[in-house]
Every structure is written in C-alpha cells, then in structure tokens.
Amino acid sequence: MTSRSSVEPVPADGIGAFDHECDVLVVGFGCAGAAAAYEAARAGADVLVLERASGPGGSSAQSGGELYLGGGTEVQKACGFDDDPDNMYAYLVKALGPNADTAKIRLYCDGSVEHFEWFRECGVTFNPSFYDQPTWMPMSEDGLMWLGENSWPYNTVARPVPRGHRPAASGFGGAVLMEKLSAAATSAGAVTHVDTVASNLVLDADGRVAGLVARKYGERVTYRARRAVVLTTGGFVDNEEMLADHAPVLLGHGKVSDGLDDGSGIRMAAAIGAATRRMGVVEIALTALPAMVCRGMLVDGMGRRFLNEDVYPGHWSVHAVRDQPGPYWTIIDEEGYESVPEADRWGVLPKHAAETLAELEESLGMPPGALEATVETYNRHAANGEDPYFHKDPKWLRPLKPPFAAIDPGAGFFGGTGGPASGASGFTLGGLHTTADGEVLNNSGDPVPGLYAAGRAASGMHGEGYVSGTSLGDGTFFGRRAGRAAAALEKETA
Amino acid sequence: MTSRSSVEPVPADGIGAFDHECDVLVVGFGCAGAAAAYEAARAGADVLVLERASGPGGSSAQSGGELYLGGGTEVQKACGFDDDPDNMYAYLVKALGPNADTAKIRLYCDGSVEHFEWFRECGVTFNPSFYDQPTWMPMSEDGLMWLGENSWPYNTVARPVPRGHRPAASGFGGAVLMEKLSAAATSAGAVTHVDTVASNLVLDADGRVAGLVARKYGERVTYRARRAVVLTTGGFVDNEEMLADHAPVLLGHGKVSDGLDDGSGIRMAAAIGAATRRMGVVEIALTALPAMVCRGMLVDGMGRRFLNEDVYPGHWSVHAVRDQPGPYWTIIDEEGYESVPEADRWGVLPKHAAETLAELEESLGMPPGALEATVETYNRHAANGEDPYFHKDPKWLRPLKPPFAAIDPGAGFFGGTGGPASGASGFTLGGLHTTADGEVLNNSGDPVPGLYAAGRAASGMHGEGYVSGTSLGDGTFFGRRAGRAAAALEKETA
Structure with a gap:
C-alpha cells in the first residue's frame, strides 16, 4: 500500500x-465505527458506514475481544467482587499513565456499568465466571480476568478488582463481539458500503468538513455528510513510513491489526490542520507466557530482571522492547515449569535446559556471572518472601533451584506459524486529538467543524501505558459519544 | 504564554x-534563521527576519556553542586527527540513530569541511587545540573535544576522531557564535524586525504560503513574502501543553532554551496541513559530571549500572531519565574523586560518603545488597580490565575501594542556582518534516508551496539519538540550504 498517497482535501x-448523501458518515467499521453508527442511527440520523474491506470487523474482529469494564458490573458482582467507579478510576489513571487523559478516564469509569449493559443490549454475552491465573488470554470461556489490578504498584493505589470482561467465546472473542456490534448498527438503520476506500476529506467554502472522496474498485465515489464525518479508521501500525516518522519502536516487530491500519484517517485529518497527540505511544505484546514468567523471571540480554513479572504482561513487554537490551528470556526452574497448568503452557517447552546457571548464561551469550548474580539476589530475597527490587507478589516468590531452563519469548501465544521473528507484536495508540465527544481539534485547540473521530484513529484515554480491553473499551465508549454528538448537529444544506 | 493561541491560517x-513586503521572510533569529537569512541575502534576495525577542540570538545564543563538524577540518588536522566524510557519516548514523535521516547526514558530512570554512568566513574563530577529557563542556578555550566518538559501540563502527568544534570563548560559546552569525546576516543585507511575534501564516487562493501575520507591541502587522517564508522558530520545550501531547518525558525537567521555544512555528505550519516527524524525540542532559561518572559508575535508583559511563553524556542522560527508575547517582571512590582534574569538578563535592557499600546503599534507599552486588561484579571484571556488560574503555576500569561516595546528579554543570530540581534539562528534536532543502512537506509527502523550515522547528538529521553540536550544526547547515532554495524561487506577484 502506498503510504504517501494524496490525502489533501477536496473543495x-x-x-x-x-x-x-447522508447525515452522518462513519469511516471504518471496526468497534468504534459500529458504536458510532449504532448511536447515530438510534438518534434518528441517516447513517452511512464506509468500510474498505469486504465486510465489517476491522482489527477489532481479530482481537481477543477483552473489554476493560468495571465499577460494579453484573459479572463482577456474580464473581464476588466489589468495585466502584472511583476505584476503577484510580487504577486506570495509574495503569494508562503517566499522562493519561484523566477527563476521558473519569467519564469512562462513571459510565462503565451502563456501557457494559449496552454491550448486552447489543447481544454480547459474558459468562459470570472468573479465571484467576496470569495469562494473555484464558483458553476458557470465563467472563472475567485480571488485567494487572492485583500487582504492585497498582495494588497500592486502588483496591484490586479484576475488570477484564470477555465475551463468551472459546479463544479470541473479537469476532463474536464485532458480529454483534455490526449487526446492532445495521439493525438500528446504518447502511454499509464495503470495498470502499476513503481517500480525501471534502471541505466546504468556510472550512467545514462536508463529506469525502473514496474509491470503490478503482472508481471515484463522492459522499456528502449533512451533519458530520466520523473517522474510525484505526491506527497506523501497517504504515511503515508513519511508523518511522512517529513510532519507530514498532519497526521490525509484528503487527496487531487486520493489515489495513495504515493511518489514512489520521493523515486525511492532519492534511486539513487537525492536531495529533502521542503519536509515539504504542502497545507491545512480547509473546512470553505470563504463567511461566510469573513462576520464574523475565530477564534482558544481560540476564537482568527489570519489572515485577506479575504486572499486566503488556507492561513487561513494552519495558523490554522499548527500554532494555534484548534478547529477552524467561528463566524458570523445573519445579516452576511443572506447576504451570497445562492449559497455560500453549505447548511451549523449556529450551536451553542446564544444570548450572553458568552453563545457561553461557549458552545465552550473557556476560559471565550475570544470571548467577541475578538469581542469587532473587533467591536470597525470595527465601524471605520479598522482592525489594520490583515487589512481585509473594505468592510467586520461591528460590529457584536446578535444573534451570530459558524459554525464548518468541515461543507461545503468537509464536506458532506466522509469529513475528522478534517475539513481539504491537499497535499504535496515538492519533487525532479529540474532545470527549469525539470532536477533532485543530492546532489552535478548537474543533474542526463537521469532523469527529474515535477508536485508534484518535488519541484516547491513554497516556504512555496500556492494558487489554482499553482500546476496544474506549473505541466503543467514545465511539458511542461521537455518534450521538454527530447526530445532534444541525443539518447543513448543500 | 498561551500555548493554544490561534494559529489558523489567514487568507x-x-x-x-x-x-x-520582502522576498524571503525568515521567522526567528537563532542559528538557523541567521544561516538562512545570510544565504538568501547573499543570493540577492530581499530578506526580512522577524524575531520575537528584542534582538537576535534565540536559544542558540544560550547554548555551549559546540558545532559537530569534521571530515578533515583545519582544526582536526592541526590537532593531529585524520578524518574523512565517510568516517564521520558512519559515526553520526549510529550516534543519531536508530532511524536517523541518513540522506541528510550524508549531505551534512560531505559538506562539513565547507561548512566549517563558512563559519570562519562569518568571523567565528576556533583555537587549534584539543581538550582530551570527558566533559559536558571544557572550562578552557580549546577548539576541539570528543563527543562520544571514542566510546563503545561507536568506536567499532567508525575510526574514533573528535569532532566537537568550539568557537573560541571561555565557557559557553553560543553568544559569540550568534553575535558573528547575526552580524554576517545583517551585513549581507538582511533586515531585522525585533519584538515581533509571528502568529498565523497567510495563504493565497491556491494554497501557497504568501506571508504571515504578526503582532508587535499588541498591534497586528502583516508581511508579504514574494518568494517564501522560512520558519526557524525553534522547538517546543517551553510549551507544556505540547510537551504533554508529544514529548511528556520532558515534563517536570529543566528546559534548555531561551524560554521562547513554544513551538509556534510548528503549530502554524501544522495548521495548514504540514506534516510533523518524531515529535517525541528529545535530548536530555543529566547534570552528572562526566569526569566523575567515567571514574566511577552511574547507577539508577536500584543501584544498577545501565550504560558505559564514557559515552557522550547525553546518551546516559537520556537512557537514565527515559528508561531507568530514578533517582540516579554517581558512585565513586576516594581515589577516583581525587584524580578528577580540578577544572572538571565544578566545585562538586562527594555526598553520602561511607566506609561500606551497605551503609551507602542504605542511605540512598536502595534494596539491601543492591550496590554491593553491582560493585562486586564491576570490580571483578575491572580487575581484568574488562566490562563485559557495557564495554567501558579499559582506561577507566579499576576496582573501586572504600571509602565510597555518592554524588547527586543534580549537582554540577547546571546544578547551581536555577538548576532543575530533577537534575535533568532537555529540549525537543521533533518538528516539521522537511526535505534536505528545507521544503516543508504536507501529509501527502509533497512540499507546501512557499514554506521552508530549519533548525529545531524541523525534524533534522536525528533519529532517536543526539550528540552536542548536531543541533547548531544541522540548524545552520540546513538553514543555509533553505535560505538558498527560498531565494532561488520565482517571485510571486501580488
């Protein structure tokens, strides 16, 4: 795909x-587009959704489907957890920070129970059962899981309550989620044009966004939006040139996307003077298995630990890939490996097994004595149930004993066929600067008339941190708000 | 200052x-503006320079004045060093990377000897003497210094040759540099309007930048540029809102600037659809003293080393502040401290002196045994003249012996009155996406007609790395190119 195709506006x-023609033109039929289209249509607007693929879904449909929800949902209550919006807010500000968008997080937490119910109204079901093990994604149909809430330092700022809500599905739940959301939008009256690639915004004489130009099977097609255009086109992980310009840390790694997240919506809007925000912030998933990492340790290329292994696994992934010299290794002992539940092994076997750490560090190319020093320090404190460096939960602390093994983080979750060689995959979190109602701001801080955005085309709640479910979560939550706000605008006459 | 003042274009x-009216309108009279104005005027253009302060200089005048130059300058030859453009290129690609702009670096290295001579033609003098000690800035008038070329891994990709060129001055050389450059621009015919704050670009009907609107003592003043506007308005370290949006790592730290680097030029251009690049990349100076750091070790808040201490000090500064948990400490022993030349002590005395590392780590609040483990490992390898972790030059390797001391990195270079509480100061390196001739690109990758940029308003040669002298260096080098390119345009008639 040409990353520098023209995105200049058309008068x-x-x-x-x-x-x-339509009232509200939604561009991209992932989770944010579905939410915006649904709400705009339900508010009585004539809604058109453009999708460049041959059907709805986008990257959302390829995701695990986790939704970060809380504040006291039915699922939380059924599993015996007591949550409230303030508690949820305290966790999210810390986990999505530093520099998270606290105003957006506040709205998100206050509205989270209602948002959970909205998913149910759309036909999404959640099983009232809890998966209590560290994992990227349970291989069960449990409806609730931890997403880092029970680890240090997060457990010092908020009462630990799990908030990972999972649509009832075996494995990846994104497809069933998007099936329900797109059906809900269509039932509410939104009309979809597929195989339609938006390319340029249309501006009227006084600078209002009045529609857009697209291509379908190579032919130009023009769309007029009487009320607004809502960009829900996704991030830019599939655009190598944009990555080099804005988020080079993701170059050379795998892409968590449907292959079409080329940043076109961000570029179309920036071309008319829209402001972007935090374009360098990314989420990364190192494919190490949390159940193994927790029971051993995660080390960098010099055999050093760098984070408590029981945090949300995206946190150790980002810290590793962004800040530490690779390659990264899970170091575990036989007892630890044997205690990993079969379902959380993903078929991954220990590699580089060795009777001594000297042998292991040599075979991993680490400085002599490096792993010995790390394990000696770890064991000394673990014997007392302590981790004064990183504060891993005492339940995972135990002196490691021979034989030892190192596990390549490229093995595991995404580590089968098609997994990235680096063992890491990611996506972008930066995008258009929007208000909580999805209005796209210009570089003077004022809304661009007629233009809205949500989902990963926008910079959402996130500062520099991320946890699973906050992207589908803020995409749908702020997508709904954008759809409602767009539908409430006055109709512009031609 | 209002960070969100309107920057929307005016028809x-x-x-x-x-x-x-003028042919070429240069906005900002720092080093890039001076270079652009000089070349445009010398090419026969009618040049006006707008400066918001009461005289020329900008942040350039407040800098140390180092210029990264090489390839075989007279100063390098006089000091006995043999350099060439390819060798310089190999170093800069590594030091300014990953993801440095290799095309710009290639031009910069090939033109570096000529650029050095240009400074001399402008009246800048360089003493043909070499300062061979690690430092942020020598307290001597030596004309040449190392800027990381002799440290690992840089010494493995290029023959180590010093390229830090210093205008003859005691201490900070930026003021004398800017005195010469601004005088040269004025002598060449450029006219300056001071106390004049540019606020909005002016666009003609077909989208060409035709001038700008400014304010002088509260009154609106309009400027027409018959050929081009050249933005040399600096970076955005003084704009807290832009930092939060694009480079939050600098929030809470000191600012290396004249206080007026508010990103206004970047915002004015982005408002008409100009593309930005690498807005999150920053340079940071931790005020630890390199002469002490090299003789001991730099550790993070957990007592861990993280880089060879003899790299360009900006490299350990950025790695510390961006990637490691603070606070950071220089750990040194008595013998090391005593061997620091008086001139490189900057009056900084050891703090937290202790007979044992256990005592020292306790007083620094580190995990018990942390510093002991680090020093034990360091000493064991240093006894063999090795540093298998970070490859510090063997000349700095020696087992550390009691008594030990920790030195607060807030003490030193900028650590007197007015130094930042965090011990770190920085500036931004991201900005407008430009060609090597300074043309500002839009989000489709095409030049915005009539608009040029150079200096820290632009993204220059830098990827994610930085060394001293490359900002004044690429600001002047690409400022000159922008000035020449702007002067060569056809005049637009009103």
Whole structure:
C-alpha cells in the first residue's frame, strides 16, 4: 500500500452532485465505527458506514475481544467482587499513565456499568465466571480476568478488582463481539458500503468538513455528510513510513491489526490542520507466557530482571522492547515449569535446559556471572518472601533451584506459524486529538467543524501505558459519544 | 504564554495592503534563521527576519556553542586527527540513530569541511587545540573535544576522531557564535524586525504560503513574502501543553532554551496541513559530571549500572531519565574523586560518603545488597580490565575501594542556582518534516508551496539519538540550504 498517497482535501464546490448523501458518515467499521453508527442511527440520523474491506470487523474482529469494564458490573458482582467507579478510576489513571487523559478516564469509569449493559443490549454475552491465573488470554470461556489490578504498584493505589470482561467465546472473542456490534448498527438503520476506500476529506467554502472522496474498485465515489464525518479508521501500525516518522519502536516487530491500519484517517485529518497527540505511544505484546514468567523471571540480554513479572504482561513487554537490551528470556526452574497448568503452557517447552546457571548464561551469550548474580539476589530475597527490587507478589516468590531452563519469548501465544521473528507484536495508540465527544481539534485547540473521530484513529484515554480491553473499551465508549454528538448537529444544506 | 493561541491560517485576499513586503521572510533569529537569512541575502534576495525577542540570538545564543563538524577540518588536522566524510557519516548514523535521516547526514558530512570554512568566513574563530577529557563542556578555550566518538559501540563502527568544534570563548560559546552569525546576516543585507511575534501564516487562493501575520507591541502587522517564508522558530520545550501531547518525558525537567521555544512555528505550519516527524524525540542532559561518572559508575535508583559511563553524556542522560527508575547517582571512590582534574569538578563535592557499600546503599534507599552486588561484579571484571556488560574503555576500569561516595546528579554543570530540581534539562528534536532543502512537506509527502523550515522547528538529521553540536550544526547547515532554495524561487506577484 502506498503510504504517501494524496490525502489533501477536496473543495466541495468542485464536486458538483455527490454520488451519495447522508447525515452522518462513519469511516471504518471496526468497534468504534459500529458504536458510532449504532448511536447515530438510534438518534434518528441517516447513517452511512464506509468500510474498505469486504465486510465489517476491522482489527477489532481479530482481537481477543477483552473489554476493560468495571465499577460494579453484573459479572463482577456474580464473581464476588466489589468495585466502584472511583476505584476503577484510580487504577486506570495509574495503569494508562503517566499522562493519561484523566477527563476521558473519569467519564469512562462513571459510565462503565451502563456501557457494559449496552454491550448486552447489543447481544454480547459474558459468562459470570472468573479465571484467576496470569495469562494473555484464558483458553476458557470465563467472563472475567485480571488485567494487572492485583500487582504492585497498582495494588497500592486502588483496591484490586479484576475488570477484564470477555465475551463468551472459546479463544479470541473479537469476532463474536464485532458480529454483534455490526449487526446492532445495521439493525438500528446504518447502511454499509464495503470495498470502499476513503481517500480525501471534502471541505466546504468556510472550512467545514462536508463529506469525502473514496474509491470503490478503482472508481471515484463522492459522499456528502449533512451533519458530520466520523473517522474510525484505526491506527497506523501497517504504515511503515508513519511508523518511522512517529513510532519507530514498532519497526521490525509484528503487527496487531487486520493489515489495513495504515493511518489514512489520521493523515486525511492532519492534511486539513487537525492536531495529533502521542503519536509515539504504542502497545507491545512480547509473546512470553505470563504463567511461566510469573513462576520464574523475565530477564534482558544481560540476564537482568527489570519489572515485577506479575504486572499486566503488556507492561513487561513494552519495558523490554522499548527500554532494555534484548534478547529477552524467561528463566524458570523445573519445579516452576511443572506447576504451570497445562492449559497455560500453549505447548511451549523449556529450551536451553542446564544444570548450572553458568552453563545457561553461557549458552545465552550473557556476560559471565550475570544470571548467577541475578538469581542469587532473587533467591536470597525470595527465601524471605520479598522482592525489594520490583515487589512481585509473594505468592510467586520461591528460590529457584536446578535444573534451570530459558524459554525464548518468541515461543507461545503468537509464536506458532506466522509469529513475528522478534517475539513481539504491537499497535499504535496515538492519533487525532479529540474532545470527549469525539470532536477533532485543530492546532489552535478548537474543533474542526463537521469532523469527529474515535477508536485508534484518535488519541484516547491513554497516556504512555496500556492494558487489554482499553482500546476496544474506549473505541466503543467514545465511539458511542461521537455518534450521538454527530447526530445532534444541525443539518447543513448543500 | 498561551500555548493554544490561534494559529489558523489567514487568507491573503482578506488582508488588503500588507504592512511589509520582502522576498524571503525568515521567522526567528537563532542559528538557523541567521544561516538562512545570510544565504538568501547573499543570493540577492530581499530578506526580512522577524524575531520575537528584542534582538537576535534565540536559544542558540544560550547554548555551549559546540558545532559537530569534521571530515578533515583545519582544526582536526592541526590537532593531529585524520578524518574523512565517510568516517564521520558512519559515526553520526549510529550516534543519531536508530532511524536517523541518513540522506541528510550524508549531505551534512560531505559538506562539513565547507561548512566549517563558512563559519570562519562569518568571523567565528576556533583555537587549534584539543581538550582530551570527558566533559559536558571544557572550562578552557580549546577548539576541539570528543563527543562520544571514542566510546563503545561507536568506536567499532567508525575510526574514533573528535569532532566537537568550539568557537573560541571561555565557557559557553553560543553568544559569540550568534553575535558573528547575526552580524554576517545583517551585513549581507538582511533586515531585522525585533519584538515581533509571528502568529498565523497567510495563504493565497491556491494554497501557497504568501506571508504571515504578526503582532508587535499588541498591534497586528502583516508581511508579504514574494518568494517564501522560512520558519526557524525553534522547538517546543517551553510549551507544556505540547510537551504533554508529544514529548511528556520532558515534563517536570529543566528546559534548555531561551524560554521562547513554544513551538509556534510548528503549530502554524501544522495548521495548514504540514506534516510533523518524531515529535517525541528529545535530548536530555543529566547534570552528572562526566569526569566523575567515567571514574566511577552511574547507577539508577536500584543501584544498577545501565550504560558505559564514557559515552557522550547525553546518551546516559537520556537512557537514565527515559528508561531507568530514578533517582540516579554517581558512585565513586576516594581515589577516583581525587584524580578528577580540578577544572572538571565544578566545585562538586562527594555526598553520602561511607566506609561500606551497605551503609551507602542504605542511605540512598536502595534494596539491601543492591550496590554491593553491582560493585562486586564491576570490580571483578575491572580487575581484568574488562566490562563485559557495557564495554567501558579499559582506561577507566579499576576496582573501586572504600571509602565510597555518592554524588547527586543534580549537582554540577547546571546544578547551581536555577538548576532543575530533577537534575535533568532537555529540549525537543521533533518538528516539521522537511526535505534536505528545507521544503516543508504536507501529509501527502509533497512540499507546501512557499514554506521552508530549519533548525529545531524541523525534524533534522536525528533519529532517536543526539550528540552536542548536531543541533547548531544541522540548524545552520540546513538553514543555509533553505535560505538558498527560498531565494532561488520565482517571485510571486501580488
């Protein structure tokens, strides 16, 4: 795909008769687009959704489907957890920070129970059962899981309560989630044009976004939006040039996307002077298995630990890939490996097994004595149930004993066929600067008339941190708000 | 200062008669502006320079004045060093990377000897003497210094040759540098309007940048540029809102600037659809003293080393502040401290002196045994003249012996009155995406007609790395190119 295709705006008065007209034009039918289209249609607007693929889903449909929800949902209550919006807020500000968008997080937490119910109204079901093991994704149909809430330092700022809500599905739940959300949007009246690639915004004479130009099977198609255009086009992990310009840490790693997250919406809006925010912030998943990492240790290329292994696994992933010299290794002993539940092994076997750490560190190419020093320190404190460096939960602390093994983080979750050689995959979190109602701001801090955005085309709640479910979560939550706000605008006459 | 003042463009046809006209309008009279104005004027263009302060200089005048130059300059030859452009290129690609702009670096290295001579033609003098000690800035008038070329891994990719060129001055050389450059621009015919704050670009009907609107003592003043506007307005370290949006790592630290680097040029250009690049990349100076750090070790808040202490000090500064948990400490022994030349002590005395490392780590609040483990490992390898972790030059390796001391990195270079509480100061390296001739690119990858940029308003040669002298260096080098390119454009008639 050409990353530098023209995204310059087209003047409305040069278009003549538009091929299609609607009130609210939603661009991209992932989770944010579905949420925006649903709410706009339900508010009575005439809604068109453009999707470049041959059907709805986008990257959302390829995801695990986790939704970060809380504040006291039915699922939380059924599993015996007592949560409230303030408690949820305290955790998210810390976990999505530093520099998280606290105003957006506040709204998100206050509205989370209602948002959970909205998913249920859309037909998404959640089993009232809890998976209490460290994992990227349970191989069960449990509806609730931890996403880092029970680890240090997060457990010092908020009462630990699990908030990972999972649509009932075996394995990846994104497809069933998107099936329900897209059906809900369609039932509410939104019409979809698939195989339609948006390319340029259309501006009327006074600078309002009045529609857009797209291509379908190579032909130009023009759309007029009487109320607003809502960009829900996703992030830019599939655009190598944008990665090099804005988020080079992801170059050379795998992409968590449907292959179409090329940043086109961000570029179209920036071309008319829209502001972007935090374009360098990314989420990364190192494919080490949390159940193994927790029972041993995660070390960098010099055999050093760098984080408590029981945090949300994206946190150790980002810290590793962004800040530490690779390659990264899970170091575990036989007793630890044997205690990993079969379902959480993903078929991954120990590698580089060795009777001594000297042997192991040599075979891993680490400085002599490096791993010995790390394990000696770890064991000395673990014997007292302590981890004064990183504060791993005492339940995972136990002196490691021979024989030892190192596990390549490329093995595991995504580590089968098609896994990234680096063992890491990611996506982008930066995008258009928006208000909580999805209005896209310009570089003066004012809304661009007629333009809204949500999902990963926008910079959402996130500062520099991330936990699973906050992208589907804020995409749908703020997508709904954008759809409602767009539908409430006055209709512009041609 | 209001960070979100309106930067939206103004249509030329609404302005009527402009207050001032010129061929090339340069905005900002720091080093890039001086270089652009000088070359444009020398090429015969009618040049106006706008400066918001009451005289030229900008942040450049407050800098140390180091210029990263090489390839075989007279100063290098006089000091006995043999350099060439390819060798310089190999170092810079590594030191300014990953993801440095290799095309710009290639031009910069090939033109470096000529650029050095240009400074001399402008009246800048360099003493043909070499300062061979690790330092942020020598307290001597030596004309040449190391900027990391002799440290690992840089010494494995290029023959180590010093390239830090210093204008003859005691201490900070930026003021004398800017005195010469601004005088050269003025002598060449450039006219300066001071106390004039640019606020909005002016666009003609077909989207060409035709001038700008400014304010002088509260009054609106309009400028028409018949050929081009050249933005040399500096970075955005003084704009807290832009830092939060793009480079939050600098929040809470000191600012290396004249206090006026508010990103206004970047915002004015982004408002008309100009593309930005690498807005999150920063340079940071931790005020630890390199002469002490090299003789001991630099550790993080857990007592761990993280880089060879003899790299360009900005490298350990950035790695510390961006990637390691603080606070950071220089750990040194009595013998090491005593061997620091008086001139490189900056009056900094050891703190937290202790007979044992156990005592020292306790007083620094580190995990018990942390510093003991680090020093034990360091000493064991240092006894063999080795540093298998970070490859510090063997000349600095020696087992550390009691008594020990920790030195607060807030003490030193900038650590007197007015130094930042965090011990770190920085500035931004991201900005407008430009070609090597300074043309500002839009989000489709095409030049914005009539708009040029250079210096820290632009993303220059830098990927994610930095060394001293590359900001004044690429600001002047690409400022010159922008000035020449702007002067060569056809004049637009009103």
